[in-house]
Amino acid sequence: MKKFVTGLFIKARLQESSKYMREKKLPYLLIAPALISAGIIILYPISKGVMMAFQHYNFLKPGLLGQFNGVNNFIKVFSDPKFYIALKNTLYYVGGSVGGQFFLGLILALLLNRKFKGRGLVRSIVLIPWVTPGVLAALMWKWLYNGNYGLINWLLSDFGVIKEYIPFLSQTLTAMPAVILMTIWKGTPFVGIMFLAGLQAIPAKLYEAADIDGANWWQKFINITIPLLTPIIIITLILRIIWTANDVELLYVMTEGGPGTSTLTLPVYVYKILKGSLDYAYGATLAMCLMGILVVSVYFYIRYVRKSGVNF
Amino acid sequence: MNKRKNMLTVTFVLLILVLGATLTFASTEITIWSHFDAPEHADRLNKELLAKFNEAHPDIHAKFEQVPWGSAHEKYLISMVTGNPADIIFYPTTIWGREFWNLGGLEPLDNYVKNWENKDKILDVAWKYSTFDGQIFGIPIMTLPYYLYYRADWFEELGIEPPKTREEFLSVAKKITADLDGDGKTDRYGYTLRGARGGNVAWESFVMPVLKKEYDCKYVRDNGDSTFRLPEAREANQWFVELFTKHKVTQPTGATDGFAETMQVFQSGLAGMLQQHVSVSGPITKALGSDNVGAVLTPTVKGNRATTSAMHHFVITSASKHKEEAWEVLSWLTSPEQAVVFNKIREGTPVIKNVGEYDPYFIEDKFQRISVEQLSDTFLSQPLETLGTFFESAWPENFQKTLLGEITPDEMMDNISKALEGK
């Protein structure tokens, strides 16, 4: 009898422990598909790219392909004046674009948070820029900005605002703002929808309680809306910064980095190097510098956010 | 029962044999990669041209495969690196020639050409630009030399002749530039400036002539210095830049206008002259009417004329598994009789001697005639390793900055020279 009970007991424990073992292994099994595909499709190619930065990799000099080059590429990058120009432009571009998307996206979200007739339709319309293919969006806007036949110039001159057309994309001063406006157009819907979702997650009771306490709209905004929106703001900002900083398509189609180098951001610089000089090692080095800046920025940002108590 | 079984076995075996036979004697597929300007060109070339070849050669099936222009370069490059390109590729040698050769992606054709019956039917100027390191890398098939389009109706109305020298060019441009309706805004300009990537072709036609006699239109001399540092080149560059900055005879958006924009400017009547090649004569005449457009040779600079030939070649890739068959296709396509058909469909100019004998179209059409005439004053960009950087970055960036006054023409030439010299 005792043996039987002990046997049952051991069996139960074994079952439990194997279940325990299974549970312990389970998360890794679940992560595995995503991890494997990320490894093959992204991590492995990235590692090759990172390696390239320390090698010779110029298709015009195939004899040297793959040979070790130490940190020479990095020295070249740091002594390349165009690198600093591109870096400055990237900061200008990302700051202006993400800032604008953030600002407009918040307004959009606040507007769409109200209940009104036709809200569903308006929401769908407002998402159009997001679903427009990048190349098409860039070409549409390039056409709008056209210094001879563009709609914007037509309207401005027909309304008497200007006499001479403004060649938006042909002047150093106006080129980058013009491009930034286009990317704001493209990216605001996504930000808006994310913020809208965040707004809808805020319980109405909080606002009602604040109303009872006599808070005005600004106080409500600062003390309820913004804090509760913060997690979504953070994640959206991170995703948008990464995406905007890496964009090549939109910029290259619109200006090819011109006029001169006024809209040459780091990714566009990399692209032009790959196309022109075929020096993939140099391109990889530049890309690594950009990636390094992004990684460091995001890391410190998340750390700061965690420190200030936001659960992220 | 046994009899039926035997019948089945025999039929089965026969089927296998027949299948095997067809597979063995199936024709060799030869693929030709090419970009096209009009979606229907690939179709037409396959149906009207290659169909004839395929009929005459039942053991070979050749076909054109369209590659989007925007990603053609990457595609060809990657395919040569990874070892699975098409058998034949058609591309503009000006821009990409050297790289594919350096990679070992192209099959040298000297042995094939040695006893080729059409060898002497191709122009010398085309053969001149068909070798790297002393070996023939491809067969030239099509060229697109730049010449000058002009508004014949405006010239008539103003009573001026198409310019022959650059001085005449400037004076004509000034006469055309005008504020027609007195509202203080210039309504039309003399010349269409192209400052974006690709604009170096027109620019070179005003600079290279002074480097023709002594330096054979090279970018970098034998001693490693760029010809653009020379004073005669600087003067030529300054003259050209001043069209925009000083004389203002070009459209104001010229600094960043690329191919599409310059075509629009000329086609909409914003400017009276445009440098382009014969491929765009179709759209231009469609937009403006054939009587209103004329063509004339590129103006001379200090008595010389030089413009890029934009030569296009057919090459056989070294990774091709059917080089013999590919050569059959290639040599047929580049023979005079077929070359004229090819060029007529693609709207290019053949590199055949006495092309008028094979198809009078090329001397009767007013644009092809000028194109053929221009050919003798053309050069192909020196196949430097730094050519890509020059084309993609160094020239557009520095030219634009000079036009906008951010750097001086001298600084521009210094920067371009540095890039070409590879320092």
Next chain:
Amino acid sequence: MKNKRNNLKVIIKEFFIFVLPLSLLILFVLVPFIWTFLTSIKPENKIVTLTHQYIPSKITLENYIFTFKNFAFSRYFLNSTIVAILSSFFGLILAATAAYAFSRFKFYGRTPLMLLFLTLNMFPAVLLLIPLFIVLRSVGLIDTHFGLIVSYTTFTIPFSVWMLTGYFNSLPKELEEAAMVDGCTRMQAFRKIIIPLSAPAITAVSTYIFIYAWNEFTISSIMTQSEFSRTLPVGLNFLIGQFVINWGILTAGGVLSAIPAIVLFTIFQKYLVSGITAGAIKG
């Protein structure tokens, strides 16, 4: 009297803080597209003109007809559809399993892995291309739908995993635990309980991946070699030749390409928003 004055005040206030900004935003969003659409119905010679012509005097459908006839449009459309739908499906599986792990388990390496997934997109795609091409070629996935699907599911991991993790976090763990007491395995509980309850988030993620796959250009232009697998964005690029740009046809093709995504969005936008909302609660 006072009521009327108050009502007027309210109406004016509403106008300035709601109607006007919303209308301006809608206009901002729509104008480029409207202008593109108007361009696509103009005859070619009326597109580039010095005279200001806003509304076309002559409308033509020739650009659309040409696009359908000459452009292998239907093939590209089919390819894009296949790739987008399957990418959504597989992307969902990949992301849901990983998200479930992040949500329900505390395991060694959880935080670093979460951060890794979040930042997968940091490397410029343009440099990934050659190594990725070599990898896919070695397994024969070039010029196949599957090659694109695998790539797209991977590139959408950051958003998908984050979204689903957040949503799963909002569902109480007790749900599965109750089911497991009843004899379900963990995975059965996942399948039968969690997944159905996550419909909004799943819709959001699927729509996101679909749009991404539908519009993606860079990877597709290198990975597809022929009409067999070529997708719409790459096909559109054919209309930009070395020497010719067909504005009318390009805009027609562009409008046609964007329509499916727009339609999809219109249908699913409600779920998209509520899915992200719920994910945001416990994000």
